[in-house]
Amino acid sequence: MSETMIGLIGLALLLVMFLSGMELGFSMAMLGFLGFTYVVSPKAGLSLLAHDIFDASTSYSYTVVPTFMFMGMVAFNAGIARQLYLTAYRFFGHIPGGLAMATVGGATAFGSITGSPTATSATFASVAIPEMDRYNYDKRLSTGVVAASGCLGPLIPPSNPLIIYGIITEQSIGKLFTASLIPGVIVSLLFLLTVYGWCRINPSIGPKGERSSWLERISSLRKSAPVVIIFIVVVGGLMIGLFTPTEAGGFGAFAVTLLCFVKREINWSGLVKSIVETLRSSCMILVLIVGSIIFGHFIAVTKIPMAAADWISSLPLDRHLIVVLIALAYLVGGSFIDDLAFMVLATPIFYPVILKLGFDLIWFGVFLQIVVMIGVIIPPVAINVFIVKNIAKVPLGVVYAGTLPFTIGLSLCALLLLLVPQIALFLPSLLGL
Numbered sequence: 001m002s003e004t005m006i007g008l009i010g011l012a013l014l015l016v017m018f019l020s021g022m023e024l025g026f027s028m029a030m031l032g033f034l035g036f037t038y039v040v041s042p043k044a045g046l047s048l049l050a051h052d053i054f055d056a057s058t059s060y061s062y063t064v065v066p067t068f069m070f071m072g073m074v075a076f077n078a079g080i081a082r083q084l085y086l087t088a089y090r091f092f093g094h095i096p097g098g099l100a101m102a103t104v105g106g107a108t109a110f111g112s113i114t115g116s117p118t119a120t121s122a123t124f125a126s127v128a129i130p131e132m133d134r135y136n137y138d139k140r141l142s143t144g145v146v147a148a149s150g151c152l153g154p155l156i157p158p159s160n161p162l163i164i165y166g167i168i169t170e171q172s173i174g175k176l177f178t179a180s181l182i183p184g185v186i187v188s189l190l191f192l193l194t195v196y197g198w199c200r201i202n203p204s205i206g207p208k209g210e211r212s213s214w215l216e217r218i219s220s221l222r223k224s225a226p227v228v229i230i231f232i233v234v235v236g237g238l239m240i241g242l243f244t245p246t247e248a249g250g251f252g253a254f255a256v257t258l259l260c261f262v263k264r265e266i267n268w269s270g271l272v273k274s275i276v277e278t279l280r281s282s283c284m285i286l287v288l289i290v291g292s293i294i295f296g297h298f299i300a301v302t303k304i305p306m307a308a309a310d311w312i313s314s315l316p317l318d319r320h321l322i323v324v325l326i327a328l329a330y331l332v333g334g335s336f337i338d339d340l341a342f343m344v345l346a347t348p349i350f351y352p353v354i355l356k357l358g359f360d361l362i363w364f365g366v367f368l369q370i371v372v373m374i375g376v377i378i379p380p381v382a383i384n385v386f387i388v389k390n391i392a393k394v395p396l397g398v399v400y401a402g403t404l405p406f407t408i409g410l411s412l413c414a415l416l417l418l419l420v421p422q423i424a425l426f427l428p429s430l431l432g433l
Contacts, residue, residue, distance in 0.1 A: 003039055007302025010035045014295070014345075025284070028291030028345065035298040048297055050347050056290045060246065064163055064173065066282040067249025071256050073281075075273040078256075078266040080227055083108045087220040088133075090212040095201035097206030099135060100145045103128040104191045107149035108156060108184075109227070115375050121150030121384045125391035126196075138205040143392050144402015145195060150408075151373040156184040160285070162373060165365045167289065168389045169349050172362075174244075178431060179424040180366045180413040183417055187370070190409035197407055239329065240431070288344050296348040304349065319357045320418055326350050327371045327414070333377070343372060359421075364423040370414045376404040 017027040029049075037045030088105030092098040107124050112124040124146045155162075157177035166173040197205040212220075214261065234252040237243035241330050266274075282416040283366075312322055327376060347368075354364045376384045383412060385399045417423055 003302045006035065006306055006309055007299055008306040010295075010298060011300070023287070024345070025287035025289075025291035028288075028295035032291070032295035032298040036294075036301060038081075039298070039301050049294065052293045052297065053290055056286065056293055062167065062286065062289065063280065064246045065160065065285050066247050066278055067246060067253050068163065068183045069158065069281050069285075070274060070278040071249060071253040072259055073277045074253065074256050074266065074271070075227075077274050077277075078260040080256075080260075080265070083220075083224055083384045086229070087217075089223040090211070090217040095196075096203055096208055097141070097195040098209050099128070099137060100195045100199075100206055101192050103132075103145050103150050103190060104195065107146070108152050108188045109224075109231075111134055115374075117150045117152075117384055120152070121147055121387045122391065124150065124390045129388075129392050135207055135209055137207070137393050138202075139392070139398050140402035141198065141205050142402070142407060143388050143394055143399045144404070145191070146392075147377050147382075147388045147399055147403050148406035149191060150384045150387075151376045151410075152184065152187065155187060155366070155369045155373060156181050157181065159369065162365060162367055162400040164289065165368065166282065168344065169272060169351050169361050169365070171365060175362055175428050178364050178428045179362050180369065182423055182427055183366055183370065183413065185428065186416070186423070187373070187413050190413055191329060191378070191406060194405045194409050206308045225387035264431050270330075292348065294346045295345070297348065319359070322357060323359065323367075323418060325356070327367075328354065330368065330371050331375055341417070343368065360425060362428065363417075363421045363424045367414065367417050370410060370417065374407055374414070377407060381402035426428060 014024075014027055014031055017031070018024050033045055033049050036048050082108040088102035088108075088109070089099060092101040092105060093290070103124055106128070107120050125143075128146055129142050157180055159177070159180065162176045162180060163173055165171070168177050195206065230252060233255070234243070234248045237247060237248055237251070257266075257271070312325075315322060317325075329350070330342065351361060351364065354361060376382060379385075382400075383404075385396065385403060388397050389396050
């Protein structure tokens, strides 16, 4: 049996193990160890297992995950989303679909702090949907905009998926954060235009809210200013090289925690809850990373990445069309496996193809996050949709119907990024990163 066939069998077994309910990280580690042992030798397999676990567990670069995660958890448990939502509502609430636009604005700001689609969707499903219900918003718009806006987390820094992508492909996390800024703004603007256009076509779907005075707007903006300043310092420090990613995360976590204590927005119970949730999520991510490293070494010795790169790059197709096919592979894979988990699994296989096709890995990281954003709101495995459905207590079909217009906007942004890569690469090159 050829090495490539052994690798394909390993990939098939991995899918079977995941569908049976086993954790993907442990499944990848076990199959990677057994496969590497079979292809090379038992001694090499044991050495690989010990080496990969030790290197990943003691790597300084991975400390960026819990620091940013803790910053997001503190912000989530302190109720910062409510203030961000109120601020956005003061400015957008008086126009058709204004509350939905306020949700996009608030979720964009909150997602930039947490980097978590699930936390953002859960927060705004609890905060924004009841407000839109008060003004008789159609459930398709209210649930759809919350589910879609929640997916901005992977694109707007600090982004946990971008951090993981940077670790896997050994790319600069600061450069990835900088490259994602302009596409993140474009997606947010497309969401706002989607809401406005939908409400112009059907005004009853998003009635006008109350007009706020400029005094109320400035007052709400002043209350949100400390959070905005923290975000600017963290991301700006990364962009100009003042912080390493870990230092930026540590500063952001300390600053948000101090702010919440000074403003008495969080107590010791909330802090402990944030620590526990950070540990749980960080350990889950670390297990995924360790498993992907071990499984990646197994896949590497089977020569599947090289074979895939040679086969795909030899197809008589334009290289842009090949990237579209790779994006579809991520979407299909993410339909059966959690999108973040599939990204961890598939990226070591596909990024050599991207390199061989002559694309920039920083650009691909940003493009991939938009693909992941589409994946978290399309069936069958759409975690954001499930969260909103459970909190809002509405049929699943209603939420999916609400996310469809935003999916079109995301697809247009992905196409624009594919045709004009400088949208992502302009800012890093301008700053000399």
